[in-house]
Amino acid sequence: MFLWIATFWLVGSWIVPFLAHAAGFSKETLTHRGQALYSLVTDITEGLAGIAILHQCLGRFRPLPPGWFEFKLKGRWHWDVALGCLLFPLVNLLSHINISLVHMSSGPVAGVSSVEQSIVARDPVAMALYAVVVTVCAPIWEEIVFRGFLLPSLTRYMPLPWSILLSAAAFALAHFNVQRVLPLIFLGVVMGGVFARSRNLLASMVLHSLWNGFVFLDLMK
Numbered sequence: 543m544f545l546w547i548a549t550f551w552l553v554g555s556w557i558v559p560f561l562a563h564a565a566g567f568s569k570e571t572l573t574h575r576g577q578a579l580y581s582l583v584t585d586i587t588e589g590l591a592g593i594a595i596l597h598q599c600l601g602r603f604r605p606l607p608p609g610w611f612e613f614k615l616k617g618r619w620h621w622d623v624a625l626g627c628l629l630f631p632l633v634n635l636l637s638h639i640n641i642s643l644v645h646m647s648s649g650p651v652a653g654v655s656s657v658e659q660s661i662v663a664r665d666p667v668a669m670a671l672y673a674v675v676v677t678v679c680a681p682i683w684e685e686i687v688f689r690g691f692l693l694p695s696l697t698r699y700m701p702l703p704w705s706i707l708l709s710a711a712a713f714a715l716a717h718f719n720v721q722r723v724l725p726l727i728f729l730g731v732v733m734g735g736v737f738a739r740s741r742n743l744l745a746s747m748v749l750h751s752l753w754n755g756f757v758f759l760d761l762m763k
Contacts, residue, residue, distance in 0.1 A: 543692060543712070546595050550592065550716075553587050557587070558583065558587055573668075574659060574663050575667050578672050581672065596686070609741055611743060612742055614742045619736075619744070619745035620745075622745055623748050627749070627752055629728075630756055634725070636725040637725040640722060640723060640724040640725060641721050644720055676758055677754050680750075681750035685737075685743055688716075689709065693705050706735060707727075710730025710731045710734055711730070713727075714727040
């Protein structure tokens with residue numbers, strides 16, 4: 543996990559920006575579509591790097607025990623996802639509470655993101671690229687790392703409920719956004735619970751994708 547965090551920071555903060563600069567691009571001067579494409583490339587690169595690290599580090603443990611990184615279309619996991627979706631309003635409420643607490647303790651919240659700028663500009667291509675990032679790329683690699691690897695690894699050292707909570711806290715902190723810590727921890731607990739009930743990584747990925755889509759559509763209002 544420490545290697546993944548270091549690589550995640552290195553790829554997003556140094557490698558991709560360096561390659562973009564070497565190619566003659568500056569993120570600050572990119573159009574809405576350019577920034578969206580930049581985000582997509584960065585997210586895909588970070589995801590592939592994280593999966594490569596897991597593949598390399600887990601090589602000496604192969605074949606992995608049954609239940610690791612399982613993707614199943616069959617089963618009743620759809621109901622678990624549906625129950626998780628019912629908690630979206632509560633996650634949204636926690637988000638507003640968190641923003642209010644940060645606003646009271648440290649002044650104004652952060653400015654408008656590039657995603658929000660593209661939505662305000664109503665650029666359909668940029669919005670489509672961001673939609674791919676938040677509903678496809680991010681859910682896949684984040685669930686592989688946090689629910690596929692970290693959560694089951696923690697069960698070796700602590701009971702399942704504590705493993706779910708700790709992996710959810712790591713998931714929230716990995717977003718580096720103090721304004722979203724509370725909702726992300728709760729969302730991580732929900733997705734961890736869905737994964738633990740279904741034993742199916744696809745279930746938590748779908749729930750994660752639906753939540754990100756819910757937030758994205760809410761920004762478009």
